[in-house]
Amino acid sequence: MDNSDTTGFDEKSFFDRVAAQFIERAPDLSKSLNIAIIGKVSSGKSSLINALLKRSRRQALELAKVGAISGITKNLTILKLDDKVYLIDSPGLDDVRAENSEITKKFLKHIDIGIFVVTGSSDASQKKNLDDLRQHCDSIFIVLNKIDEWDDLDPKVLNDIIDQWKNDLKIDKIYPTCTKGYDPKSRIPKMDIRGVYQLRSDIEEFLEKKGKDLLLVRHMTEKQSYAVKIIATALVAVGGEAFIPGSAVYITATQGAAIASLYYLYTGKILSPHAALGILPTFLAESTGSSLFLFAKSFLPPTGILDIAASSIAITITLALLATVNHILSSGASIEEEELLRSKFRTYRTQTEETFRELGCTDIRDLPEWSALVAKFLKNP
Numbered sequence: 609m610d611n612s613d614t615t616g617f618d619e620k621s622f623f624d625r626v627a628a629q630f631i632e633r634a635p636d637l638s639k640s641l642n643i644a645i646i647g648k649v650s651s652g653k654s655s656l657i658n659a660l661l662k663r664s665r666r667q668a669l670e671l672a673k674v675g676a677i678s679g680i681t682k683n684l685t686i687l688k689l690d691d692k693v694y695l696i697d698s699p700g701l702d703d704v705r706a707e708n709s710e711i712t713k714k715f716l717k718h719i720d721i722g723i724f725v726v727t728g729s730s731d732a733s734q735k736k737n738l739d740d741l742r743q744h745c746d747s748i749f750i751v752l753n754k755i756d757e758w759d760d761l762d763p764k765v766l767n768d769i770i771d772q773w774k775n776d777l778k779i780d781k782i783y784p785t786c787t788k789g790y791d792p793k794s795r796i797p798k799m800d801i802r803g804v805y806q807l808r809s810d811i812e813e814f815l816e817k818k819g820k821d822l823l824l825v826r827h828m829t830e831k832q833s834y835a836v837k838i839i840a841t842a843l844v845a846v847g848g849e850a851f852i853p854g855s856a857v858y859i860t861a862t863q864g865a866a867i868a869s870l871y872y873l874y875t876g877k878i879l880s881p882h883a884a885l886g887i888l889p890t891f892l893a894e895s896t897g898s899s900l901f902l903f904a905k906s907f908l909p910p911t912g913i914l915d916i917a918a919s920s921i922a923i924t925i926t927l928a929l930l931a932t933v934n935h936i937l938s939s940g941a942s943i944e945e946e947e948l949l950r951s952k953f954r955t956y957r958t959q960t961e962e963t964f965r966e967l968g969c970t971d972i973r974d975l976p977e978w979s980a981l982v983a984k985f986l987k988n989p
């Protein structure tokens with residue numbers, strides 16, 4: 609096995625460009641791409657962070673704290689690499705779990721790239737820890753650290769140990785590394801960071817390929833939750849407005865405002881109410897029967913039975929309409945594409961039949977209940 613892998617290493621790589629800084633206050637990890645180092649106590653996690661960032665021993669003193677006594681890293685320590693990427697040093701895996709605080713629970717949920725560090729001879733009990741990590745994160749680099757332990761033996765021994773780890777953890781790839789020399793009490797004059805360059809460049813390659821997508825997916829998930837709120841709020845309003853004489857005017861205004869909000873959410877641009885309403889006629893043509901009913905009804909004085917029917921129609925049409933706009937905008941298409949609007953609206957309109965039945969049991973003023981209904985509706989187009 610060749611561990612002298614300094615060849616092909618790009619000096620301008622991501623880890624070199626960043627000015628890593630520890631941050632005091634835990635950031636909102638749901639908005640960033642998070643790389644976390646996880647593993648048993650004293651496996652060399654903090655040393656690996658210093659090595660990834662190519663710190664000298666003196667610089668390392670100010671960075672991830674390294675020590676021969678186990679449990680040196682007590683809490684999560686979060687390093688900001690750039691605006692969107694965090695590198696997180698964690699205490700030993702069992703400590704992370706035992707602590708079970710809100711921050712560590714969130715932390716486990718938001719790991720995008722896990723670096724799982726093991727040491728010594730293969731230990732099948734680590735498989736459970738790895739499986740736990742896999743539940744939250746599917747991009748995992750597995751590192752066998754402290755390979756210098758076998759320096760005095762035939763190189764075949766290290767190869768056998770690597771094979772055994774692969775077998776026990778059921779994995780194809782493992783990164784053998786050494787991160788010796790970061791302990792301030794260390795007496796060795798030079799750092800020994802074998803294997804770290806290979807790991808670094810593979811993480812960088814992964815970031816290059818997938819990093820943007822991961823961030824985008826996360827960004828979109830967040831946007832969807834705002835979209836759900838916008839749509840649910842509009843439905844509650846529309847449901848109430850259907851009871852008002854002359855309701856069609858109010859309903860159309862609410863729909864226009866919701867479309868403009870969704871447009872702003874996805875494009876960051878303000879759509880004039882006029883332009884927002886401009887896309888409505890397409891939909892009116894699709895649902896003439898019910899809209900005409902609503903329109904005609906709006907001139908009548910409110911009477912119980914009619915109002916409830918009108919309210920349900922107003923709500924289901926508005927739901928299909930806003931779900932269509934949401935779908936089109938979130939997929940990056942333009943809301944001016946009439947054909948797309950039309951066909952998507954038709955699909956959603958059919959889907960509202962089922963939702964319509966659930967509507968019967970929904971309190972018209974209960975926003976959380978509406979939000980749950982809308983979230984479910986948007987999930988199965």
Ligand SMILES: Nc1nc2c(ncn2[C@@H]2O[C@H](COP(=O)(O)OP(=O)(O)OP(=O)(O)O)[C@@H](O)[C@H]2O)c(=O)[nH]1
Binds near residue numbers: 648654673788
């Ligand atoms: N022989 C050897 N020792 C290492 C290596 N990497 C780190 N160490 C030593 O192992 C000890 C623990 O290293 P840390 O980097 O503090 O390990 P950690 O996993 O962060 O430890 P905790 O935060 O206490 O869980 C220190 O004395 C390091 O100098 C290595 O590759 N080989």
Ligand SMILES: [Mg+2]
Binds near residue numbers: 697
């Ligand atoms: Mg540590």
